[in-house]
Amino acid sequence: MADYRQMWTDLGMDLEKHDLLCEVLPEVYTNIYLEQENRPEGMEYFNFVVSEIHGVRPAELIEHQKKGGKVFGTFCIFVPDEVVFAAGGIATGLCGGSQFWVPEGEKVLPANTCPLIKASVGARLGRTCPFFRIADIYIGETTCDGKKKAWEILSQDVPVYVMDLPQMKRVKDIAAWEDEIKLFMQKVEEVTGNKVTSEGLAESIRLINEKRKALARLYNSRKNSPVPISGKDVLLATQIAFYDDPARFTAQTNALCDELEARVAKGEGVFPVNAPRIMITGTPMAIPNWKLHHLIETSGAAVVVEEMCTGTRYFDNLVDESQATLEGQIRALAERYMKINCACFTPNPGRIDDILRLAKEYKVDGIIDANLKFCGLYSTESYNVQNALKEAGIPVMHLETDYSEQDAEQLRTRIEAFVEMLGK
Amino acid sequence: MIAAGIDVGSTSTKVVLLDNEKMCCKVKPTGWSPRQAGRECFQELLEQEGYRDEQVDIIVATGYGRVSLDFAHKAVTEITCHGRGAAFLVPGTDLVMDIGGQDSKVIKIDEKGKVLDFAMNDKCAAGTGRFLQVMAIALGLDVSELSELSRDHTPVTINNMCTVFAESEIIGLLAQGVEKGKIVAGIHASIARRMAAMANRMGTNGIVTFTGGVALNDGVRRSLENELGRKIVVPRDCQLVGAIGAALIGREILCNELISN
Numbered sequence: 135m136a137d138y139r140q141m142w143t144d145l146g147m148d149l150e151k152h153d154l155l156c157e158v159l160p161e162v163y164t165n166i167y168l169e170q171e172n173r174p175e176g177m178e179y180f181n182f183v184v185s186e187i188h189g190v191r192p193a194e195l196i197e198h199q200k201k202g203g204k205v206f207g208t209f210c211i212f213v214p215d216e217v218v219f220a221a222g223g224i225a226t227g228l229c230g231g232s233q234f235w236v237p238e239g240e241k242v243l244p245a246n247t248c249p250l251i252k253a254s255v256g257a258r259l260g261r262t263c264p265f266f267r268i269a270d271i272y273i274g275e276t277t278c279d280g281k282k283k284a285w286e287i288l289s290q291d292v293p294v295y296v297m298d299l300p301q302m303k304r305v306k307d308i309a310a311w312e313d314e315i316k317l318f319m320q321k322v323e324e325v326t327g328n329k330v331t332s333e334g335l336a337e338s339i340r341l342i343n344e345k346r347k348a349l350a351r352l353y354n355s356r357k358n359s360p361v362p363i364s365g366k367d368v369l370l371a372t373q374i375a376f377y378d379d380p381a382r383f384t385a386q387t388n389a390l391c392d393e394l395e396a397r398v399a400k401g402e403g404v405f406p407v408n409a410p411r412i413m414i415t416g417t418p419m420a421i422p423n424w425k426l427h428h429l430i431e432t433s434g435a436a437v438v439v440e441e442m443c444t445g446t447r448y449f450d451n452l453v454d455e456s457q458a459t460l461e462g463q464i465r466a467l468a469e470r471y472m473k474i475n476c477a478c479f480t481p482n483p484g485r486i487d488d489i490l491r492l493a494k495e496y497k498v499d500g501i502i503d504a505n506l507k508f509c510g511l512y513s514t515e516s517y518n519v520q521n522a523l524k525e526a527g528i529p530v531m532h533l534e535t536d537y538s539e540q541d542a543e544q545l546r547t548r549i550e551a552f553v554e555m556l557g558k
Numbered sequence: 559m560i561a562a563g564i565d566v567g568s569t570s571t572k573v574v575l576l577d578n579e580k581m582c583c584k585v586k587p588t589g590w591s592p593r594q595a596g597r598e599c600f601q602e603l604l605e606q607e608g609y610r611d612e613q614v615d616i617i618v619a620t621g622y623g624r625v626s627l628d629f630a631h632k633a634v635t636e637i638t639c640h641g642r643g644a645a646f647l648v649p650g651t652d653l654v655m656d657i658g659g660q661d662s663k664v665i666k667i668d669e670k671g672k673v674l675d676f677a678m679n680d681k682c683a684a685g686t687g688r689f690l691q692v693m694a695i696a697l698g699l700d701v702s703e704l705s706e707l708s709r710d711h712t713p714v715t716i717n718n719m720c721t722v723f724a725e726s727e728i729i730g731l732l733a734q735g736v737e738k739g740k741i742v743a744g745i746h747a748s749i750a751r752r753m754a755a756m757a758n759r760m761g762t763n764g765i766v767t768f769t770g771g772v773a774l775n776d777g778v779r780r781s782l783e784n785e786l787g788r789k790i791v792v793p794r795d796c797q798l799v800g801a802i803g804a805a806l807i808g809r810e811i812l813c814n815e816l817i818s819n
Contacts, residue, residue: 529675544661547622548678551637555673 138189138264141196145267152262155234156188159422166428170364172404174397176390177367183374187421191226191377192264198224199268204326207269209254210277211443211474212299214467216453217319219338219380221326227376228265228272230254231420233537235262242287243280248508249536250420251280258288265377271325273318275299277478278511295321301479303472312468319464332460339453339463345380346449348387353446355394356438357496360403361411362394365437366427372444373421405436410556411497412436415489415519416504417512418443423537426504429546435553439496441489447474450488477511485515486522493528500529500556502549507536529556559812560614563804564596564630565639566623569659569687570771571595573603574801575614576809582607583798592623596630618808620800622660634807636800637665637676643803644767645671647793652764655753655782655790656799657772659687662749664756671803677756684719685752687772693745696725697738704742705777713743713781719752742777750781757786766790769799 142149163184167173183190195205206218207228218225230239230253239247239256257263274285274296285294297314300307319330352371355362371390375383397403412435414426419442427437440446451473454466475485493501503519505512516532523530531552535541565572566588573596574583584603588595596619604611619630620639627633636658644654645667654665662685663678683689687701694701714736718724724745731741749772757766766788772778773796783790793799 543622547635547637551635551673551676554635554638555676 136186136189138193141193142188142264145192145264146261147264147267148261151260152188155232155262158234159187160185162422166424167366167370170366170404172402173367174363174390174393176386176393177363177370179386179390180367180370180374183378184370184422188264191379192268194379195224195226195265195268199270204270205268206322206325207265207272209272209281210275211448212275212277212471212476213273213297214315214318214471215380216335216338216342216467217315217322217330219341220330220334221319221322221328222334223322223326223328225273226265226269227420228254228257228269229376229418229420230257230263231373231423231537233539235260236537238262243284246508247280247284248417248506250418250506250509251284253420253537255284255288258291271295273297277476278509280508299478300472303479303484308468308472311472312465315464315467315471330460332458332463335460335463336455336458339455339467341380343452343455344384345375345387346452348384348391349375349449351391352387352394353439353449355391355398358398358403359411359497360401360405360407360409361436361438362397362403363390364404364427364431365412365414365440366424366431369419369424369427369437369440369444370421372440372448373419375448376421376444405431410435410499410553411438413439413441413489413493413496413498413501414445414504415441415501416516417506417509418445420444425535425537425539425542426502426533426545429542429549430502430553433546433550433553435500435549435556438498439492441485441492443476446488446492447476450474477515482515486519489519490522490526490528493523493526498528500531500552502531502533502552504533504535507534559809560609561805561808561812562600562614562617563639563801563806563808564600564617564619564621564627565636565798565801565804566592566596566619566621566627567636567658567660567771567800568622570797571599571621571623572798572801573599574798574805575603575607575609576802576805577609581802581805583795583801585797588623592621593626593628596623596627616808616812618804618811620804632808632811634804637663637678638673639800639803639807640769641665641667641673641803642671642806643799643801644769644793645669646802646806647795647799648765648767648791650765651767651791653757653760653762653766654799655757655766655768656770657686657749657753657768657778658770662686662753662756662770662772664753664760666760666762675760677759679752679756683721685749687770689721689724689749690745690772690775690778692721692725693728693742696728697732697741699738699742701775704746705775707739708742708746708777709739709780711737711739711743713747714740716741716744716748719748724748743781746775746777746781747784749778750785753782754785768792769796771797773797 235253235256238260239252
C-alpha cells in the first residue's frame with residue numbers, strides 16, 4: 135500500500151492500532167484469495183481495491199470534500215443512494231466485517247449484540263477506519279433494535295440521520311417509505327446545499343441501475359456449470375460495490391463479466407462440474423468477512439448464489455426510469471426499495487419465494503442458512519425458511535457464527551458433512 | 559483387500575481393520591497429539607494382529623483429528639462415517655444418536671447408511687462426554703460408576719446445560735443433601751432432553767441406534783428411552799461405529815476402483 139499515514143493522521147485515526155489491522159489483512163487476503171486456482175484476470179482490479187482499501191478510495195472521498203462535496207455513510211441497502219448522488223454527494227457503505235473492531239464496540243454495547251453492529255460502532259469509536267472518519271453524516275435506519283439503539287450511541291460522536299423503515303408491506307407502508315425518502319431528500323439538500331432536480335435524480339437512478347445490472351450480469355454467469363468464478367470472488371466484488379465509485383465499479387464488473395462469459399462459452403470453470411452447488415441465505419457479510427465462503431469452497435463445494443444484503447437483495451429489481459417528475463421518481467424509488475425482502479418485515483413470505491426461485495435458477499444442490507450470532511430476526515425466520523425448503527425437498531443446514539475464528543473447525547466438520555451428504 | 563478406518567476423537571482414538579470378513583480393532587486415549595495417537599494406535603493394531611503396513615490397501619480417517627493424519631488416503635467427517643457404521647451394525651437404523659467426547663449429534667440415514675439430515679451440538683461441552691466427566695469429578699466418581707449409581711433413581715431436575723453452571727448446580731444439590739443417585743439420574747436426563755429435542759426435529763420412526771463413547775453408559779440410554787418413548791439399540795461396538803464406517807467407506811472406494819479399472 136502507498137503511504138497514507140499523513141492522511142490517516144489528519145483524519146484523527148489511531149495509527150498504532152490501525153497498523154495492527156494493516157499488518158494482518160495482506161496475509162489473510164493472500165491465503166483466502168490469491169491462492170485460488172484459475173482466478174479470472176478481471177479480479178485484478180478488485181485485488182487492487184483491497185490492497186489499497188484504506189487508501190485510494192478514502193483519498194478520493196477527501197478530494198471530493200475539498201471541493202465542497204459531502205460524504206454520506208450508510209449501513210443498509212434500504213438507504214437510497216440515488217438521492218445522495220443526485221445532490222452531488224457521495225454515498226459509501228460503512229459496514230464493519232472484522233473481529234478486529236468488535237472489542238471496541240463491546241465497550242459500549244452489550245456482548246449479545248450482533249457482530250456487525252459491534253464492529254461498526256467499534257470502527258467509529260476506536261478511530262481505526264478512514265471511511266468512518268471521513269463521512270460527514272451517517273444515515274441509519276430502523277431495521278433492527280440493535281441498530282436503533284446503536285444510532286443513539288453513535289450520534290454522540292458523529293451526526294446521524296435515521297430513516298424510519300416500515301415493518302410491513304401494506305400500501306400505506308410503501309407510502310410511508312415514500313414520505314421518508316422525501317424527508318431524506320430534504321436532509322441531503324440541507325447537508326450538501328444543493329437542490330435535487332428531476333434531471334439530476336433521473337441521472338443517478340440510471341447510474342445505480344447500471345450498477346445493479348452489472349451485478350445481476352455477474353451473478354447470472356454463476357448459473358452455469360462449471361461455475362466460471364468462485365463465490366468468494368463474487369462476494370468480494372459485491373462487498374466492494376458498497377463503497378466504490380459506482381460508474382467505475384460498473385465498468386470494471388462488466389469487464390469481468392466479458393471474461394466470465396467467454397469462459398462459459400468455452401466450458402471453463404473454477405470448480406469441477408460435480409462440485410455441489412451451494413446457496414447461502416441469511417445475514418449480510420460485510421468486508422472483510424469471507425469466513426463461510428472460504429470454509430465452503432475449501433470443503434469441495436462451490437457457492438453459486440447469496441440471498442443476502444451482500445447478494446441478490448442488493449441488486450434485484452431496478453428503479454423505474456420512465457418517471458419524469460420528482461414526485462414520480464420518489465414513488466418509483468419507494469416501490470423498488472420496498473421490494474427488498476428483509477427479515478425485519480412481518481410477514482416476510484417474499485424472502486422464501488426468492489430463495490425457492492433462486493434455488494431453481496442457480497440449480498443449487500443445497501442451501502446453507504447462516505446468520506450472525508444474536509441476529510434475532512434472521513435466526514427466528516430460519517424456522518420458516520427451513521420448513522419451506524424441507525417441503526420443497528431442498529437440503530438445508532442452519533449455521534450461526536460470528537467474526538471470530540474459534541469455531542472454524544467445528545463449522546468445517548458440519549460443512550464437510552453437508553457437502554458429503556449432497557455428494558454427487 | 560484390507561481397509562483401515564481411523565477415528566481420532568477428542569478423547570479416544572479408535573482404529574478398525576477390515577480384512578474381508580474379519581474385523582479387529584484398538585482403542586487408545588487421544589492425548590495431546592491427534593496425529594501421533596492415530597499413527598500409534600494404527601501401528602499397534604497392525605503389530606498385534608500380525609499385519610504389515612503395505613498390506614493395508616486404504617486408510618480412511620475421521621473424527622476431529624482426521625485432517626492431521628497425513629498418511630491417510632482420505633478424510634471423511636464423523637457424521638458420514640457414523641451413518642455408514644450404524645447402518646452396517648444395526649440394519650434398519652434410521653436415526654443415529656452419537657455422543658462423543660466434545661460433541662453430540664443426531665443423524666438421519668437411509669437404509670444404506672447415507673446421511674439424509676443431521677443436527678449437531680458443537681459449540682460447547684453441554685451434553686457431551688466431557689460434560690459427564692466434569693459432573694463425575696464434581697461428585698467424586700469415575701464416569702464408569704455413573705450408570706449403576708443412577709439405576710432406579712428418580713432424577714432431580716438439572717436446569718443448567720452449561721458445563722460450568724451445571725457443576726455449580728450439582729455442588730448446590732450435594733450441599734442440600736440430595737442423594738448422588740438422584741443427581742446422576744438428573745444429569746443423564748438433562749443430556750437425554752437435549753438429544754431428544756434434536757431427534758424430534760428430524761421426525762423418524764425406525765430404529766434408533768445410540769453410538770459414541772457415552773453409549774457405554776447405560777444410564778444415558780435408559781434416560782434417552784424415557785425421553786423418546788422408544789427402544790434404543792446400543793451396538794456392542796458403540797465406540798467403534800465411526801471407525802467401522804470409515805473402514806467401510808474405504809472398502810467401497812477400493813471396490814469402485816476395481817470396477818472402474
